[in-house]
Amino acid sequence: METGYGLMDAVRERCARCAGRSVSICNVIDDEDLPVLVAESSRVTVPAGRCFISEGAPAHDFYVLTGGRAKLFSLMPDGRRQIIGFAELGDFLGLASSDTYAFTAEALGDVTLCRFPHSSIDRLVERFPRLRCRLQKEASSELVKTQARLMLLGRKTARERLASFLIEQASPCCAHGQTITDEHGPLTLALPMSRTDIADYLGLTIETVSRTFGLFKKEGLISVKGASAATLLKPGRLNDMANGIKRD
Amino acid sequence: METGYGLMDAVRERCARCAGRSVSICNVIDDEDLPVLVAESSRVTVPAGRCFISEGAPAHDFYVLTGGRAKLFSLMPDGRRQIIGFAELGDFLGLASSDTYAFTAEALGDVTLCRFPHSSIDRLVERFPRLRCRLQKEASSELVKTQARLMLLGRKTARERLASFLIEQASPCCAHGQTITDEHGPLTLALPMSRTDIADYLGLTIETVSRTFGLFKKEGLISVKGASAATLLKPGRLNDMANGIKRD
DNA sequence: GAAATATGTTGATTTAAATCAAAAAATGGA
DNA sequence: TCCATTTTTTGATTTAAATCAACATATTTC
Structure with missing residues (x-):
């Protein structure tokens, strides 16, 4: 098939055509500099259920998630598990404070990633100083999100936790900082993770x-199709519940 | 009293004599550049119980804690409270993802701080590029610490939580990455926070x-003097308990 | 398409931690 | 030092969520 450019061009186009281009850390790199990005990174595909980061393993690479979703978790010796988060398009993974990864990352469905060895990030940051700033923003915003989860795990009831989860899952597609109200509904969302993962x-x-x-479901707050999709019928009420606001 | 230098010198010495100099973000600034740091920051003293950062308020400043300790917390509308962390010497506070602070910071005893308006940090980062890298490290390491707290709040028992807390409080003074064993004990630590704060x-x-x-206490793991000091008699056992490791 | 397996739901019972309730220490002023 | 207040400890009871136990519904395999 005639595409108008050869293999090398296609490789160079990898970043330009990347679904994560505008939401990932790469959005601070100008289009004309994308070949540098292509040269410093490699595309990785991970089948469903496979781990691509292992808790405690030497941390050599950073990843940008460019397709699918992943779960990030940590285990205790007896098998108790805490899911740290669900990674989605554009998320930057692999930030560590020591030389080992702090969590395991497992593909939920099939996942595509961009892998950056630490040395590549060093070179990129050297060449594009704005990238360092972007990485700091990324770390800060992850930190704030994680701090909010402390309140959820430490102080919220089961109802508040599930409401928070549903609102969080709904937010990427709808709200950009704005408060979710009942007028936003009904909001249908895919839940690619199992009940065990949600728990x-x-x-x-x-x-x-x-x-x-x-x-x-009984209270008419949501409706469910199968176990992996839900519709928020009263997103405003769920949002209030998530934040511990009582309605009368 | 003859000090050998005047007021302006004393002001210039502020950073050189700062207790947080070697552990805070300032440790990437060379001694000869300290006057710039002094010029871009101001010293703040906060009496016990006073808040110096308020959740939801516009985030204009960053702080480096240079003396005392502070508690960082978030509130729900009905008063439920989650303490995000206890800040100590050298900690960098005020990282936010939006333009408002994500938590409240209150002095536990009397606290001294160095305040950096956002604009000052921008200028400092411009002048000392290593500072940007240091800020990212700071955010990353805070992120990893916070992720570890998700496991504590989501999956650990009350005993494991308190053991984790005691080990964490003991760590700054003793272990530098190394595992705590019973040979490290007995380890005495001050607990300047109330039982309510710990809870x-x-x-x-x-x-x-x-x-x-x-x-x-009954099991001989710790001994307590008053309510604000404890001695870890079996730090190794506590460390294992904190990590969910069963001993027989 | 049926059997086998995995995943999810619902019900009965238990339990770890919360709540309710005093009592005992500790702290802080007069 | 004593009294008043706050903080902490200890005890009795409740409860939200966990655990234990079927059962139902998907999903996969042959």
Whole structure:
């Protein structure tokens, strides 16, 4: 098939055509500099269920998620698991404070990634100083999100946790900083993660997650198709519940 | 009294004599450049119980803690509180992802701080590019610490939480990355925060914290002088408990 | 398409930690 | 030093969520 350019051009186009281009750290690199980015990174594809970062392993690479979703988790010796977060398009993974990864990252469905060896990031930062600033913003914003999760895990009820989760899942597609109201609904969202994953994300058991889904359904707050999709019928009410605001 | 230098010199010496000099972000600035740091920052003293950062308020400044300790927390509308962390010497505060602070910071005892308006940090980063790198390291290491707290709040028992807290409080003075063993003990530590603070840090109630302290005492793991100092008699055992490792 | 397996839901019971309730220490002024 | 207040500890009871136990619904395999 005639594409108008050869293999090398196609490789050079990798970043230009990347779905994560505008939301990832790469958005501080100008189009004309993209060949440098292509040269310093490599595309990786990970099949569903495969881990591409292992807790405690030497941290050699950073990753930008360019397709699919991943779960990030940490394990205790007896198997208790805490999901740190769900990574999505554009997320920057691999920030570590020591020389080992702090969590495991596993592909939820098939995942595509851009891999940057630490040495490549060093060179890129040297060449594009704005990238350093962007990386700091990324770390800061992850930090603030994680701090909000401390309140969820330390002080919220099961209902508040699940409401927070649903609102969080709905936010990327809808709200840009703005508060979610009932007028935003009904909002349908895909839930590619299992009940076990949701439970381990929220610090609950699968039974409690399942029961709480059931309650929300009975109360007309959501409707559910199968187990992997939900529609928020009263997103405003869920948002209030998530934040501990009582309505009368 | 003859000091050998005048007021202006004393002001210039502020950073050189600062207790946080070697542990804070300022450790990437060479001694000869300290006057720039002095010029871009101001010293602040905060009496016990006073808040110097307010959740939701416009974020204009960063702070480096140079004396005393502070608690960082977030509130829900009904008063439920989650303590995000306890800040100590050298800690960098005020990283935010939006234009408002994500938490409140309150002095535990009397606290001294160095305040950097955002504009000052911008100028300093411009002049000392290594500072940007240091800020990113700071954000990354805070992120990893916070991620570890997700496991504590989501999956650990009350005993494991208190053990984690005690080990964490002991670590700054003793371990530099190394694992704590019983040979490190007995380790005495000051606990300047109230039981309420500890409870809100660990996602427990004061009663549970108090009872768990009682159990540890009865089991010979710790001894307590008053309520604001504890000695870890079996730090290794506590460390294992904190990490969910069973001993037989 | 049926059997086998995995995943999710619902119900009964238990339990770790919360709540409610005093009592005991500690702290801070007069 | 004593009294008043706050903080902490200890005890009794409750409860939200966990655990234990079927059962139902998907999903996969042959």
